Amino acid sequence: MLSAIIDSGGLGEGAAALNKSQPSVSRSLAMLEKRLGARLFEKGKRPLRPTELCQTLAEQGRVVANASEAAQTAAELYSGGKAGTARIAGTPIFMDGVISGMLASFQSAFPDVTIHQTYGYLPELCEQLSVGNIDLAICPVKTNAVPPKLSFKPILRGRNVIACAPSHPLARKSAFKLEDIAAYPWIAPPAGSPLYEDLRMALQSIGITDFRVSFTGGSLASIFSVMAGSNSLTVLPYSVVFMQSTTKIITALPVKLEHPERELGLLWDADRPLRPAVKRFHKFLEAEFTDLAQRIDEKGRQDVWRR
Amino acid sequence: MLSAIIDSGGLGEGAAALNKSQPSVSRSLAMLEKRLGARLFEKGKRPLRPTELCQTLAEQGRVVANASEAAQTAAELYSGGKAGTARIAGTPIFMDGVISGMLASFQSAFPDVTIHQTYGYLPELCEQLSVGNIDLAICPVKTNAVPPKLSFKPILRGRNVIACAPSHPLARKSAFKLEDIAAYPWIAPPAGSPLYEDLRMALQSIGITDFRVSFTGGSLASIFSVMAGSNSLTVLPYSVVFMQSTTKIITALPVKLEHPERELGLLWDADRPLRPAVKRFHKFLEAEFTDLAQRIDEKGRQDVWRR
DNA sequence: CAAACAATATAACTTGATGTTATGAAAATT
DNA sequence: AATTTTCATAACATCAAGTTATATTGTTTG
Numbered sequence: 001m002l003s004a005i006i007d008s009g010g011l012g013e014g015a016a017a018l019n020k021s022q023p024s025v026s027r028s029l030a031m032l033e034k035r036l037g038a039r040l041f042e043k044g045k046r047p048l049r050p051t052e053l054c055q056t057l058a059e060q061g062r063v064v065a066n067a068s069e070a071a072q073t074a075a076e077l078y079s080g081g082k083a084g085t086a087r088i089a090g091t092p093i094f095m096d097g098v099i100s101g102m103l104a105s106f107q108s109a110f111p112d113v114t115i116h117q118t119y120g121y122l123p124e125l126c127e128q129l130s131v132g133n134i135d136l137a138i139c140p141v142k143t144n145a146v147p148p149k150l151s152f153k154p155i156l157r158g159r160n161v162i163a164c165a166p167s168h169p170l171a172r173k174s175a176f177k178l179e180d181i182a183a184y185p186w187i188a189p190p191a192g193s194p195l196y197e198d199l200r201m202a203l204q205s206i207g208i209t210d211f212r213v214s215f216t217g218g219s220l221a222s223i224f225s226v227m228a229g230s231n232s233l234t235v236l237p238y239s240v241v242f243m244q245s246t247t248k249i250i251t252a253l254p255v256k257l258e259h260p261e262r263e264l265g266l267l268w269d270a271d272r273p274l275r276p277a278v279k280r281f282h283k284f285l286e287a288e289f290t291d292l293a294q295r296i297d298e299k300g301r302q303d304v305w306r307r
Numbered sequence: 308m309l310s311a312i313i314d315s316g317g318l319g320e321g322a323a324a325l326n327k328s329q330p331s332v333s334r335s336l337a338m339l340e341k342r343l344g345a346r347l348f349e350k351g352k353r354p355l356r357p358t359e360l361c362q363t364l365a366e367q368g369r370v371v372a373n374a375s376e377a378a379q380t381a382a383e384l385y386s387g388g389k390a391g392t393a394r395i396a397g398t399p400i401f402m403d404g405v406i407s408g409m410l411a412s413f414q415s416a417f418p419d420v421t422i423h424q425t426y427g428y429l430p431e432l433c434e435q436l437s438v439g440n441i442d443l444a445i446c447p448v449k450t451n452a453v454p455p456k457l458s459f460k461p462i463l464r465g466r467n468v469i470a471c472a473p474s475h476p477l478a479r480k481s482a483f484k485l486e487d488i489a490a491y492p493w494i495a496p497p498a499g500s501p502l503y504e505d506l507r508m509a510l511q512s513i514g515i516t517d518f519r520v521s522f523t524g525g526s527l528a529s530i531f532s533v534m535a536g537s538n539s540l541t542v543l544p545y546s547v548v549f550m551q552s553t554t555k556i557i558t559a560l561p562v563k564l565e566h567p568e569r570e571l572g573l574l575w576d577a578d579r580p581l582r583p584a585v586k587r588f589h590k591f592l593e594a595e596f597t598d599l600a601q602r603i604d605e606k607g608r609q610d611v612w613r614r
Numbered sequence: 615c616a617a618a619c620a621a622t623a624t625a626a627c628t629t630g631a632t633g634t635t636a637t638g639a640a641a642a643t644t
Numbered sequence: 645a646a647t648t649t650t651c652a653t654a655a656c657a658t659c660a661a662g663t664t665a666t667a668t669t670g671t672t673t674g
Contacts (some may be wrong), residue, residue, distance in 0.1 A: 021662070023664080027623080036581075048621090054387045078345065080345060327633075328634065329651075330633090330653080353640085
């Protein structure tokens with residue numbers, strides 16, 4: 001109040017700056033003077049002149065006002081989801097292959113939001129969610145088997161493809177027979193992962209039951225490296241392949257695999273209120289994925305399901 | 308409040324630290340949470356765990372609390388007269404010769420009090436006081452002619468002596484006749500000063516009417532210098548000579564001069580309330596002078612008025 | 615210097631945050 | 645399961661601080 005009066009050069013204008021009425025400020029001043037037992041503005045001077053004590057107090061007041069304002073903006077940022085923390089987790093391949101790219105643009109849009117990322121498969125994710133260690137999970141889920149007590153929001157239809165390096169012999173042929181595929185070694189996802197099951201199932205669906213696994217257990221980065229330096233094949237979600245379309249590190253073979261009955265989606269604990277930053281990230285992902293889904297559809301029709 | 312709760316590790320103890328009741332703090336917290344639309348402490352956890360937002364707000368709160376405390380101590384220092392400003396003025400010889408020494412000890416006792424010192428003679432001092440440019444004047448005043456509208460507090464009886472360097476011929480004689488004095492040149496105080504009148508009057512009182520002025524118009528420091536390098540004499544308040552007794556720069560001749568009908572005293576505007584720092588200085592000077600007066604009396608009886 | 619103007623102080627009233635004590639509810643501990 | 649500790653709620657009192665209307669005071673001006 002004191003600094004407002006001093007800076008604006010009058011009691012009335014100071015009051016206006018504070019969004020208060022003039023009498024209110026006048027009385028507050030009088031009360032403070034009484035409490036201090038000292039004048040804050042010199043008596044009987046009409047361009048109000050602050051006393052020594054008033055200057056000193058006003059200085060501290062400015063500090064208070066600044067901190068108060070900082071607190072308010074902090075609270076607003078937080079409430080708006082523009083600041084804070086979101087603890088997310090998901091299956092490694094999706095996180096590395098799809099989410100990480102979106103994270104980059106989220107971070108540049110909301111630099112004050114801290115993202116804590118961890119990895120896990122469905123059972124562990126559910127556990128972490130209900131314990132409260134994470135806020136949001138991104139995970140493929142069987143549509144008819146959403147875990148109880150958790151909310152699920154599907155964001156992408158699950159569609160797997162056979163992936164290989166762009167330099168792979170099959171990738172360069174315009175057409176090939178399914179039997180040709182069997183000749184190449186396979187990179188298998190980690191044994192416990194749903195993708196591993198997908199791999200078996202997918203190959204079975206196109207008649208391949210006996211396949212040679214040349215590499216297993218690595219994360220996406222390893223898979224990319226191995227694939228680039230060999231003629232290996234693997235099964236990956238098409239979204240992961242799609243996200244790499246600019247880098248030309250990986251490509252999809254035009255083979256129609258059977259769809260697993262799963263959808264990529266967001267999971268969270270229905271009982272826990274989502275913090276604003278989490279909500280913001282949630283919304284962001286949804287938007288990104290609705291956009292992505294459409295682009296995937298188009299490109300997928302061209303490249304993979306063209307026959 | 309938030310930082311108190313966090314630091315003391317509990318709502319109840321936090322309340323105690325704030326000198327408030329536990330329910331009061333509890334409710335304030337609840338209201339703030341409602342206003343923010345966000346929790347400040349995690350739900351249903353008994354060692355209360357602050358949320359992210361709470362930590363952020365508590366940080367700003369600490370800033371506010373510190374500034375608030377700083378303001379309080381500043382106000383207390385000010386009210387106690389231990390901080391602030393005192394604008395004082397007085398006749399040059401007294402200020403330089405007597406007050407300056409006391410100022411030193413006042414400053415070391417109250418380092419946060421700023422002293423603004425100026426010089427002037429009675430009419431100007433009165434003007435400055437009533438205009439409000441100074442808070443306190445230290446000045447010899449005719450006891451029966453205290454200026455109207457001003458308060459006066461006498462602090463030292465006016466007694467002038469003939470002063471000279473310790474090396475002066477007269478100072479080394481155990482006894483001398485008054486006629487001997489006439490032989491030496493005189494240092495005269497500034498023409499307008501009361502001391503100049505005193506000089507004339509004093510010499511007249513001991514029968515000297517015709518005297519030679521060798522130096523005039525200088526401040527006390529000049530007078531000391533001139534006196535040290537010559538056989539000059541001058542008339543000074545005994546208190547000024549006394550204050551130099553440790554430095555042995557100057558000494559008083561054992562000649563009884565007629566007392567001027569003036570007393571050194573403090574002057575201030577009765578209509579203006581004295582600021583605490585001024586009051587403090589006022590009190591300090593009074594104490595110093597009651598002490599000084601006694602010591603002066605003793606030493607004066609020995610050295611000057613011994614016959 | 616009185617009149618006019620502008621700025622501040624006061625009066626009277628309302629409101630809401632914050633204080634209290636008493637007591638209920640819920641986590642944590644034994 | 646019982647006990648203890650800790651926090652939340654209820655009911656009420658108080659006071660700072662908000663309001664509008666109006667008086668007072670300091671400054672400016674004809």
